[in-house]
Amino acid sequence: MMTSALPYANGQIHIGHVAGAYLPGDIRARFERMAGSDVVWVCGSDEHGAAITLRAKKAQVTPREIVDRYHEEMQQAFEGLDISFDHYSRTSSERHHDVAQNFFLTLLEKGSFEVKTEAQFYDPKAKQFLADRYITGTCPKCQDDGAYGDQCEKCGSALSPTELIDPKSTLSGAKPELKDTTLWYLPMGRHERWLKEYIEKGIFEGQPHHDASAWKAHVSGQCRSWIDSGLQSRAMTRDLDWGVPVPVEGAEGKVLYVWLDAPIGYITSTMEWAEQNDARWQDWWKTDETELIHFIGKDNIVFHCLIFPILLREHGGYILPTNVPANAFMNLEGDKISTSRNWAVWVNDFLQEFPGKSDELRYVLASIMPEQKDSEFTWADYRERVNNELADVLGNFVNRVLVLTRKYYDGNVPAINAADLNNTDHAVLETLSEAPSQIADLVRRNRFRDALQAAMGIARLGNKYMTEQEPWKAYKANPTRAAVILNTCIQVAANCAVLLEPFLPKSAAKLQSAFGIENPTWADAAPDMIQVGSILSELPILFEKVEAEVVDAQVSKLESARAATNVARPEFKPQKDTMTFEDFQKLDLRVGEVIACERVPKADRLLNLTIRSGLDERTVLSGIAEHFAPEDVVGRRVTLLANLAPRKIRGIESQGMILMAETADGSLRFVTPEEGAEAGDVIS
Numbered sequence: 001m002m003t004s005a006l007p008y009a010n011g012q013i014h015i016g017h018v019a020g021a022y023l024p025g026d027i028r029a030r031f032e033r034m035a036g037s038d039v040v041w042v043c044g045s046d047e048h049g050a051a052i053t054l055r056a057k058k059a060q061v062t063p064r065e066i067v068d069r070y071h072e073e074m075q076q077a078f079e080g081l082d083i084s085f086d087h088y089s090r091t092s093s094e095r096h097h098d099v100a101q102n103f104f105l106t107l108l109e110k111g112s113f114e115v116k117t118e119a120q121f122y123d124p125k126a127k128q129f130l131a132d133r134y135i136t137g138t139c140p141k142c143q144d145d146g147a148y149g150d151q152c153e154k155c156g157s158a159l160s161p162t163e164l165i166d167p168k169s170t171l172s173g174a175k176p177e178l179k180d181t182t183l184w185y186l187p188m189g190r191h192e193r194w195l196k197e198y199i200e201k202g203i204f205e206g207q208p209h210h211d212a213s214a215w216k217a218h219v220s221g222q223c224r225s226w227i228d229s230g231l232q233s234r235a236m237t238r239d240l241d242w243g244v245p246v247p248v249e250g251a252e253g254k255v256l257y258v259w260l261d262a263p264i265g266y267i268t269s270t271m272e273w274a275e276q277n278d279a280r281w282q283d284w285w286k287t288d289e290t291e292l293i294h295f296i297g298k299d300n301i302v303f304h305c306l307i308f309p310i311l312l313r314e315h316g317g318y319i320l321p322t323n324v325p326a327n328a329f330m331n332l333e334g335d336k337i338s339t340s341r342n343w344a345v346w347v348n349d350f351l352q353e354f355p356g357k358s359d360e361l362r363y364v365l366a367s368i369m370p371e372q373k374d375s376e377f378t379w380a381d382y383r384e385r386v387n388n389e390l391a392d393v394l395g396n397f398v399n400r401v402l403v404l405t406r407k408y409y410d411g412n413v414p415a416i417n418a419a420d421l422n423n424t425d426h427a428v429l430e431t432l433s434e435a436p437s438q439i440a441d442l443v444r445r446n447r448f449r450d451a452l453q454a455a456m457g458i459a460r461l462g463n464k465y466m467t468e469q470e471p472w473k474a475y476k477a478n479p480t481r482a483a484v485i486l487n488t489c490i491q492v493a494a495n496c497a498v499l500l501e502p503f504l505p506k507s508a509a510k511l512q513s514a515f516g517i518e519n520p521t522w523a524d525a526a527p528d529m530i531q532v533g534s535i536l537s538e539l540p541i542l543f544e545k546v547e548a549e550v551v552d553a554q555v556s557k558l559e560s561a562r563a564a565t566n567v568a569r570p571e572f573k574p575q576k577d578t579m580t581f582e583d584f585q586k587l588d589l590r591v592g593e594v595i596a597c598e599r600v601p602k603a604d605r606l607l608n609l610t611i612r613s614g615l616d617e618r619t620v621l622s623g624i625a626e627h628f629a630p631e632d633v634v635g636r637r638v639t640l641l642a643n644l645a646p647r648k649i650r651g652i653e654s655q656g657m658i659l660m661a662e663t664a665d666g667s668l669r670f671v672t673p674e675e676g677a678e679a680g681d682v683i684s
């Protein structure tokens with residue numbers, strides 16, 4: 001049983017998504033099918049959650065319109081890239097609502113939740129509770145100031161809204177109020193002990209469950225550190241009007257947390273697949289022999305390695321994940337991929353601008369897949385890999401094989417005598433006999449980069465062998481030798497046609513048809529795959545070279561997207577004119593402490609601060625009222641310019657000035673001395 005992260009239906013698929021969860025799944029699924037394994041691979045659109053309602057609100061459309069649009073667009077992207085899910089579903093279906101609600105009710109009966117009525121953040125302007133993406137603030141773990149109410153994307157920590165520092169409503173920007181509501185919590189702390197054993201040792205309920213050493217180090221390492229720092233209870237319901245309604249009387253206006261319903265979506269998707277294929281879904285989720293593998297990006301580790309296993313175990317009757325080979329992130333041209341900043345290569349754009357080149361993109365993404373740590377896509381690298389590897393090695397090799405076979409033997413595979421093979425030929429054939437199991441082993445260990453390298457290594461070997469053996473010279477001087485060389489090259493090329501299929505399905509199909517191979521299995525790859533007398537047909541150019549202008553245009557497109565968003569790289573103001581040391585010495589800078597603060601009547605921008613300067617307590621007016629409320633300012637230590645000539649503003653005399661830093665986005669930060677510096681300390 002294989003799943004790939006349900007893509008979130010509020011945006012398009014970009015190359016980072018593909019490299020994270022879909023291409024790895026596709027390579028593995030295609031390989032398993034060729035190897036004759038019983039495999040089902042499901043996915044579907046994740047159509048609930050606050051990010052969707054938020055986007056709908058902004059676009060002034062219904063959430064349904066948003067998810068319908070992206071469900072469609074995401075499917076196009078997957079089809080265009082030959083991502084071969086056995087079934088692709090969506091979580092807004094009635095069927096899924098039923099499945100998720102029944103799952104919830106079973107957990108409820110078993111006492112898996114704690115029901116708490118407590119104060120939650122509420123936006124008084126927008127009149128709604130603020131969960132997940134409706135609220136942002138500073139992450140209590142890593143201090144990143146873009147954390148959401150359910151998760152910090154910077155450090156990956158799972159959060160509750162009330163843990164955020166300086167929370168803000170993303171709906172209105174308002175400072176949220178606390179208001180009582182009832183929530184169903186998953187007390188994760190109860191599960192620490194067995195989860196630790198499950199993750200660290202691969203032991204579940206006292207039995208060996210999976211090979212823990214097969215898990216990626218960054219995945220188990222992250223889980224271990226979460227468990228070790230103590231698992232907090234997580235709310236599994238939300239006060240929202242879009243999602244799977246909580247199936248409990250009196251819970252109107254509440255829905256299941258999107259990360260409760262989304263992984264259950266894997267089960268629903270399997271049910272739908274089973275119905276359409278005359279199979280039993282239970283065979284895939286409820287029998288111990290089944291391996292359950294989740295392909296995801298690293299931002300989803302907590303949900304798949306901790307929360308979903310808890311839900312499955314609490315429900316009972318289900319198997320648990322045997323591996324969660326999460327990938328890290330793929331960056332783009334020196335920067336993080338960002339949907340909001342349009343810093344991405346969108347799959348549908350690529351398919352439109354590079355028709356017929358899906359294998360090229362798959363190849364490059366698989367070559368640089370972020371399996372253990374973040375990696376980076378650049379267009380220059382794309383061009384190099386396509387030109388130097390796909391076109392010059394694989395394309396060139398198979399093309400020469402087919403052209404020469406047609407030229408010398410009318411397309412017939414030439415007959416040879418085993419006794420005529422020399423050591424070099426034997427070495428090449430030996431490599432062919434070992435390659436299928438080597439590549440299979442790498443794919444099963446989810447080491448797709450290495451597996452692709454090994455498969456391409458066969459093409460490289462063939463290309464080198466042909467260049468060195470020069471069949472075009474042998475053909476005149478020694479026809480027997482020429483036949484041996486060509487026959488060997490044909491075997492190499494035919495093996496490429498099979499072994500590269502999981503990675504390059506379109507090109508492999510073309511190759512297979514040129515070599516007369518039909519629906520090959522993995523076991524068909526062998527040194528004597530193509531029989532003497534088989535007829536080879538023509539092959540159109542497999543890979544066209546990419547011109548420099550083409551990738552340059554893509555980079556310019558990215559740059560202009562960057563320029564179009566306002567969050568361009570900060571432009572720093574030029575340095576002011578030089579001043580003398582004597583000038584500087586005239587500044588009397590001191591640490592001050594704000595002991596009181598109030599608004600200045602009829603002045604929107606001004607706050608009236610009372611500052612303890614060590615010398616006195618003085619009044620300073622500051623134009624920061626649009627950025628800070630008085631209660632945010634009291635108690636802070638600030639940098640005070642004490643000897644600025646006093647000035648009367650709105651009838652109040654300001655005796656100095658406090659220093660502020662202006663950030664790239666125009667917001668203000670206090671210039672605060674390090675801990676330990678006290679009011680009155682002189683700054684010099």
Ligand SMILES: [Zn+2]
Nearest residue numbers: 139142152155
């Ligand atoms: Zn963080």
